[in-house]
Amino acid sequence: RATMSLWLSRARFSSLAQHIQSRKPLPSTCVFPRSAPGLDVELNWSLAACGVTPSQAAYRNLSAQEMRDKAVDVDTSSAAQASPSLLVADADSLKLVNAGKDVSAIAKRDFNRSLRLASEYLSSLPEVYVQDAAIGGSSSNGAVNVRVITDNAATAQAWSQVLQRVPKRKPSQFAHPITIYAVPSFSNFSELAMPSSDFVAMNEKRGVLVCLGPSALGASQTV
Numbered sequence: 001r002a003t004m005s006l007w008l009s010r011a012r013f014s015s016l017a018q019h020i021q022s023r024k025p026l027p028s029t030c031v032f033p034r035s036a037p038g039l040d041v042e043l044n045w046s047l048a049a050c051g052v053t054p055s056q057a058a059y060r061n062l063s064a065q066e067m068r069d070k071a072v073d074v075d076t077s078s079a080a081q082a083s084p085s086l087l088v089a090d091a092d093s094l095k096l097v098n099a100g101k102d103v104s105a106i107a108k109r110d111f112n113r114s115l116r117l118a119s120e121y122l123s124s125l126p127e128v129y130v131q132d133a134a135i136g137g138s139s140s141n142g143a144v145n146v147r148v149i150t151d152n153a154a155t156a157q158a159w160s161q162v163l164q165r166v167p168k169r170k171p172s173q174f175a176h177p178i179t180i181y182a183v184p185s186f187s188n189f190s191e192l193a194m195p196s197s198d199f200v201a202m203n204e205k206r207g208v209l210v211c212l213g214p215s216a217l218g219a220s221q222t223v
Contacts, residue, residue: 043130046171050179051119052128052149060130060171062156067129070153084215085199087111110193111201114210117191118181122149129156132174133163145176151185155217180209182216189213 038057047054062070086103089111122128129150134143145166148159159182166174189197189212198213 038127040171043171046174047128047130047149050147050149051115053123054128055124056126058128058130059153059156061132061160061168062129062153064157064160067153067157067160071157083198084211084213085194085196087194087199087201089201089203090205106194106201108203111203111210114192114194114201114212115181115208117188118183118186118210118212121183121186121188122151122181125151127152129153130171131156131159131163132166132169132171132176133160134166135163135178144178145174146178146180147174147176148180148182150182150216155182155184158217178207178209180211182211184212184214184216186212 038059040058040060043058043060044054047058059066059070087106088103089106089108129152131148131150133146133148135146136142136144143164143166146163148156148163150156150159159180187197196213198215199211200215201210201212202208
């Protein structure tokens with residue numbers, strides 16, 4: 001009986017050893033996807049912190065020529081006639097809006113809903129565009145960093161023309177007190193309790209602007 005038990009133990013060990021040897025070795029390191037135009041893991045992580053998770057490509061600070069090439073199919077004619085409603089989610093924002101424009105208050109829950117729907121919509125698109133820049137003062141004195149997240153290259157180009165360029169930094173190293181969600185192609189206004197289908201909603205305390213509708217194409221009307 002002892003001899004039989006020893007034989008069975010050896011047989012099991014031999015079978016286990018053969019099984020282990022037959023398996024392919026696991027790679028010693030993890031391989032992350034390489035960066036390519038529209039595929040930047042670090043940019044995607046930084047956008048996730050803004051509530052946007054790109055489904056496919058995300059482009060950041062393209063050159064003027066690259067934006068022109070990608071904007072050829074974008075109809076910008078509606079931006080010229082756009083007259084957005086200006087909405088603020090907190091009383092302190094009223095002093096930041098031009099006195100000559102009509103301004104309405106917006107409940108914080110409605111602002112949060114518009115922000116969520118804008119983020120979800122951007123996340124569903126095959127391409128999003130990011131413009132990291134600055135506004136106010138000079139590049140060395142008083143300028144405030146701004147990140148614009150938009151749904152097309154024409155809008156990114158429009159914002160690049162009214163914002164100031166900043167020194168090149170990695171996406172994760174670009175601290176921006178202001179985030180602008182500029183989404184002219186957004187159409188799901190039935191989900192929002194808003195006075196119009198073209199508006200700019202501001203929450204100063206959070207440093208967030210949500211621009212939905214044709215006016216988002218015309219950055220000069222918003223800044």
